Each structure stands twice: as C-alpha cells, then as structure tokens.
Amino acid sequence: MDDDQLYRAIRSKDARFDGVFYVAVTSTGIYCRPSCPATVPKRANVRFHRSAAAAQAAGFRACKRCRPDASPGSPEWNARADAVGRAMRLIADGEVDRGGVPALASAVGYSERQLNRLLTDELGAGPLALARARRAQTARVLIETTSMPVSDVAFAAGFASIRQFNSTMREVFDRTPRQMRERSPHRSEAPADGARLRLPLRAPIAHAHMRAFLGARAVPGVEEVRGDRYRRVLDLPHGTGVAEVDLAPGAAPGPPHLPCRLHLEDLRDLGTAVERLRRLLDLDTDPGAVAEVLGADPLLAPAVRALPGLRAPGAADPDEYAVRAVLGQQVSVAAARTAAGRLAERYGKPLPAPAGELVRAFPRPEVLAAADPADLPMPRSRGRALVALCEALASGAVDLGPGADREEAVERLLAIRGIGPWTADYIRMRALGDPDVLLAGDLGVRRALERLGGPPGGDAVRAWSPYRSYATHYLWAWDGHESED
Structure with missing residues (x-):
C-alpha cells in the first residue's frame, strides 16, 4: 500500500490495519492506530510508520486515547x-x-x-x-x-x-x-488477583468454535475450559504461570479484546506469556482477509459463512504441541487427550500451588527423552518415535521456537522414524504457527470435502493460499470436530 492508500484507511478508521502500520501526526507530536476515534489529521501532517518503535524513534509519543501500543500484532x-x-x-x-x-x-x-x-x-x-x-x-x-x-x-x-x-x-x-x-481505573489493589489485561484482536472471532476446539483437546491437569473461560498452565523462561482468558470478547468500551488474567511466578515473564497466548489463540490474524480468500471458493463458502472469524489455534508451547501431535497419530481427539493427560500426570512438573484443577505443567522434552518407551501410554513404536522426537528437541537438533526455519524443521521432523507427513504438517500448522498448511490426508478433512462435493482440484487448493491452515479448520468444523488429531 502506498501512502495515499494508507491515508484512506485512516479516513475510514479501518480497525483491520491496527498494528499493521502507525499514524504519526506532526502537528501534535503523537502517533495513533489507524482506527483512532480522534479527528482525522490533514494529509500534509501525517507520517506513516511500520512499527511503534519507529514512531517513537522519530520523536512521537503514544496517543492516550487510542493506545496504539496495545494494538493487535500484524498478521x-x-x-x-x-x-x-x-x-x-x-x-x-x-x-x-x-x-x-x-x-x-x-x-x-x-x-x-x-x-x-x-x-x-x-x-x-x-x-x-x-x-x-x-x-x-x-x-x-x-x-x-497491579499494585x-x-x-x-x-x-x-x-x-x-x-x-x-x-x-x-x-x-x-x-x-x-x-x-x-x-490515573488508571484498572489497577488491582490485591496482588493475588494477578495481572489483568486485555488481549486485543481484529473482530470478529468465532469464540464458540474456539471454546469447543480447545475444550475437546484440553489436557487434564494442564488446561481446562469452563463456559467461555479457558485456563492453562504456562511453562515460561523464569517460572510457571496460570493464564485465564475469557474467549468471548469483552463488553467494555473500546477496541475488541479478550479479557485475560495472568498469575505468574516471575513477572518478568508477562510479555512472553502474553505473546504465547496470542499465538495459541491466533489473535493477530485478519479474519476479513481470510474470509475474502476462502469465501470466494464455492466449496468453502458455506463453511466460511457459517463461522465468521474462525481462528487457527497455534501453540503456547511448541514442544508440547509436537509431543501431542505424536500422541494423536491415528487416534481420536478424545483418545489423544486421555493419553496426553496420563503423560502429564506421570512426567509433568507440579505447580508450586495448585490453581483449582490445574496442578502441573506439561512435561518438558528433556524429561520425556529419558523415559522408557515401554512405560509410555501408547503403542511401543509410537513411544519410540515420541522419545526420539524429545531427544531431538532437547538437544536442539529440531527447533520449533518462534524463530525457527519452518522448512528446515519439517525436514528434520520427517527424518525421525515414526513421524510421517501428517504429523510433520500438523506440527508445522500448530507448533510453528504456519497459516498455510492444508492437512489433505486428515480423515476429518477428507470427510468434510466429500460432504461438500468432493476433493478440489490442485488449482483450487493453491487459490486457498496463504490461508490453507484456516481451510483445514473450516473443514474440521464442518465435519464436527471428529477428525483425527
């Protein structure tokens, strides 16, 4: 987009561009998000920046009205x-x-x-x-x-x-x-309440689908869904934490957001915890852009219309989701959840203080790498694959972190005996957060495609790019969440 197109976006106060670029106003010395409710400045007084840091470096301060630093991240x-x-x-x-x-x-x-x-x-x-x-x-x-x-x-x-x-x-x-x-109306007087914050997003969000998807896969003792509230244990760089997120958008005035509360052992982990929750809940996506691409396909259009704002959940801990992908090979969602719960109960690290039903963190790769495959709650061959994966994760031979090279990670995953294309692609989609992965061989995806009129041609699938992970989730939703996981 050129500057004239960016200016048209701020004249229309298009919230889809919040976090994509920032608007600096030379006459006031402030920078805003594109949807700021203030009067639109004259074109001659506007400068555009790709990041809040660039606006700050240019000498502009954050608008107190629209809080541009709290915009959702760029997709x-x-x-x-x-x-x-x-x-x-x-x-x-x-x-x-x-x-x-x-x-x-x-x-x-x-x-x-x-x-x-x-x-x-x-x-x-x-x-x-x-x-x-x-x-x-x-x-x-x-x-x-906080206080x-x-x-x-x-x-x-x-x-x-x-x-x-x-x-x-x-x-x-x-x-x-x-x-x-x-001047803050949000400060908690009781430190035990944790840090309360808002997770900004681009509306809409299919929160009922998110609730069902996460609830069906919630690992006992590690995560849970009750009503619209999702809670889980986070294993963070400086300690553990417990996150509570209301999956229904908050009713408070202002930009759309999910209310969140964090209870952390070490508050140095707050920024990391927020970012990992954003990746898990896919809060930086642009649902309008996804719908524009996928809704144009006659095959997917019914599913897109039925679930506006569907997200492609990622991972709060990439290593955890890689382990869960191996656990879910060729079994149902319910069976994978049960196996993950047993694994966590035996090998997971207990929390210093239980938080209701949440009592432990998911086991780390270095712990599972030392396990005997015969002792794991799965067939022996799958147990050997899981231990081999955890050895690779613990040694750094496979990197699934936020800075990982996705192509290289998939190649190294496929080199591990017992990890096939479905598992590697599932890890790429969720643990690595790739928005463009179609699990064409998944049972639920195949069933949904048959119900919608048959598998699409190669050109049609390519036309779903760069949102083929969302196509996978739309097909799973159409199939009723009974796919393999």
Missing part, C-alpha cells in the same frame, strides 16, 4: 518465514530481553549488523528499539493492572535501570509511571 509476522519475520516473532517472545541482540542474531543465522540493517530497512527501527517498545508496553500493563512497587515494575518489564525506565515511560507515554498508576 504479516505469522506468515513470513524470512529472517525479518522470524526475528519479529523472537523479539515479541522476549529473546532480546533474555539474551540480547547477539542471541537474536544467532537464532536467525545473521550477524548483528546484517540483522539490524534488515529490520531498520523494513520497520524503521532496529532490534533494540523494537524490544524497547515491547518493554514499555509490558511496563504499562504492570503499572495499570507492584514501581521500581519492581521496571526490572520485571526488562529495563536495566530505574533511570532508563522513567525516561522511556515519559518519552513514550508523556507521563511518569506514578502518574500512569494514579
């Missing part, structure tokens, strides 16, 4: 498999805060200088500036939703010093941290 970063896309997923996951720019560059296979150039050319900001914008957003959430001491917030958000923290918050939000807290 571009879910789809792109190049170095920039992989780096953006890693930055969102907190890689720079944990290991610095050297760790980020190493993860994507570039030098620091090359990576900085690539990100700056595309987004107007380098990795440090992008990570700084993420830290500022995390700090704002902690300031406004933590402000000094603790600074280090929990990833800042190196109180001085750096105060300077950044004043520069980005035009308020001191204490002023932000005093």
Whole structure:
C-alpha cells in the first residue's frame, strides 16, 4: 500500500490495519492506530510508520486515547518465514530481553549488523528499539493492572535501570509511571488477583468454535475450559504461570479484546506469556482477509459463512504441541487427550500451588527423552518415535521456537522414524504457527470435502493460499470436530 492508500484507511478508521502500520501526526507530536476515534489529521501532517518503535524513534509519543501500543500484532509476522519475520516473532517472545541482540542474531543465522540493517530497512527501527517498545508496553500493563512497587515494575518489564525506565515511560507515554498508576481505573489493589489485561484482536472471532476446539483437546491437569473461560498452565523462561482468558470478547468500551488474567511466578515473564497466548489463540490474524480468500471458493463458502472469524489455534508451547501431535497419530481427539493427560500426570512438573484443577505443567522434552518407551501410554513404536522426537528437541537438533526455519524443521521432523507427513504438517500448522498448511490426508478433512462435493482440484487448493491452515479448520468444523488429531 502506498501512502495515499494508507491515508484512506485512516479516513475510514479501518480497525483491520491496527498494528499493521502507525499514524504519526506532526502537528501534535503523537502517533495513533489507524482506527483512532480522534479527528482525522490533514494529509500534509501525517507520517506513516511500520512499527511503534519507529514512531517513537522519530520523536512521537503514544496517543492516550487510542493506545496504539496495545494494538493487535500484524498478521504479516505469522506468515513470513524470512529472517525479518522470524526475528519479529523472537523479539515479541522476549529473546532480546533474555539474551540480547547477539542471541537474536544467532537464532536467525545473521550477524548483528546484517540483522539490524534488515529490520531498520523494513520497520524503521532496529532490534533494540523494537524490544524497547515491547518493554514499555509490558511496563504499562504492570503499572495499570497491579499494585507492584514501581521500581519492581521496571526490572520485571526488562529495563536495566530505574533511570532508563522513567525516561522511556515519559518519552513514550508523556507521563511518569506514578502518574500512569494514579490515573488508571484498572489497577488491582490485591496482588493475588494477578495481572489483568486485555488481549486485543481484529473482530470478529468465532469464540464458540474456539471454546469447543480447545475444550475437546484440553489436557487434564494442564488446561481446562469452563463456559467461555479457558485456563492453562504456562511453562515460561523464569517460572510457571496460570493464564485465564475469557474467549468471548469483552463488553467494555473500546477496541475488541479478550479479557485475560495472568498469575505468574516471575513477572518478568508477562510479555512472553502474553505473546504465547496470542499465538495459541491466533489473535493477530485478519479474519476479513481470510474470509475474502476462502469465501470466494464455492466449496468453502458455506463453511466460511457459517463461522465468521474462525481462528487457527497455534501453540503456547511448541514442544508440547509436537509431543501431542505424536500422541494423536491415528487416534481420536478424545483418545489423544486421555493419553496426553496420563503423560502429564506421570512426567509433568507440579505447580508450586495448585490453581483449582490445574496442578502441573506439561512435561518438558528433556524429561520425556529419558523415559522408557515401554512405560509410555501408547503403542511401543509410537513411544519410540515420541522419545526420539524429545531427544531431538532437547538437544536442539529440531527447533520449533518462534524463530525457527519452518522448512528446515519439517525436514528434520520427517527424518525421525515414526513421524510421517501428517504429523510433520500438523506440527508445522500448530507448533510453528504456519497459516498455510492444508492437512489433505486428515480423515476429518477428507470427510468434510466429500460432504461438500468432493476433493478440489490442485488449482483450487493453491487459490486457498496463504490461508490453507484456516481451510483445514473450516473443514474440521464442518465435519464436527471428529477428525483425527
């Protein structure tokens, strides 16, 4: 899109572009999301930026009315498999805060200088500036939703010093941290309540389908669905946590969102926890773009009309979903869920304090790699495949993290005896978050296609790109969720 097209998007206040680009207004010195309810500025006073970090680096502060830093993420970063896309997923996951720019560059296979150039050319900001914008957003959430001491917030958000923290918050939000807290209507007076926040999204969302999909696959002791509320244990870099998300969009005024509450052992994990929930619930997608592509196909159009806003759930923990993919080979959804529950009960790490029915984290690959295949709740051959997969994950021979090379990961998965194309593609779709995977050999997909009029031709399937993962989910929904998993 050129600048004139971007300006038309802000004149129409099109919320689909929130998080895709940012609008900086030279006459006020602020930057906004495209759907900001304020009066549309004159074209001569508008500058466009690909990232909040670029707008901040250019000297603009965040609008207090539309809160552009809280926009949903760009769907571009879910789809792109190049170095920039992989780096953006890693930055969102907190890689720079944990290991610095050297760790980020190493993860994507570039030098620091090359990576900085690539990100700056595309987004107007380098990795440090992008990570700084993420830290500022995390700090704002902690300031406004918890009663933590402000000094603790600074280090929990990833800042190196109180001085750096105060300077950044004043520069980005035009308020001191204490002023932000005093003016927030959302702050919890009881630390035990956890951090309450909103997970922004692009409407609509088929929350009843999401509830059914996650509920049918919820691993006992690790996750649960009750009514519209989804709860699960998160295994995070600095400790465990429990997330509670209302899958029905919040009724509070403002942009569409899902209410969320996080109970974390270490609040340094807040930004990472939020990003992993966003990937799991596929909150950065553009449902309008998906419907435009898939709804144009006569075969899929009935399913698309029946479920507007359907999401393609990803993974809160890619390694966990890879293990669950092996558990689900050639068995029903219910059987896979039962096997996963037994595995978690025997090998999962107990929580320091149970949270109702949630009592443990899903077992880590290094734990399962040491297991005897004969002791696992599955046929011996599948047990050997699962142990081999976990050995590869634990050693780093297979990388499924947010910065993974998807093609390379699939090749290495297929090299493991007992992992075939269905399993590798399922892992690619959910654990790696690839939006363009059609599980053509899946039983539920085949049944749905037969009911809809027969398998499509190759040209039709190619026309579903880049949203073939969504086509898979639409076909599963049409089949009634009784597919293999």
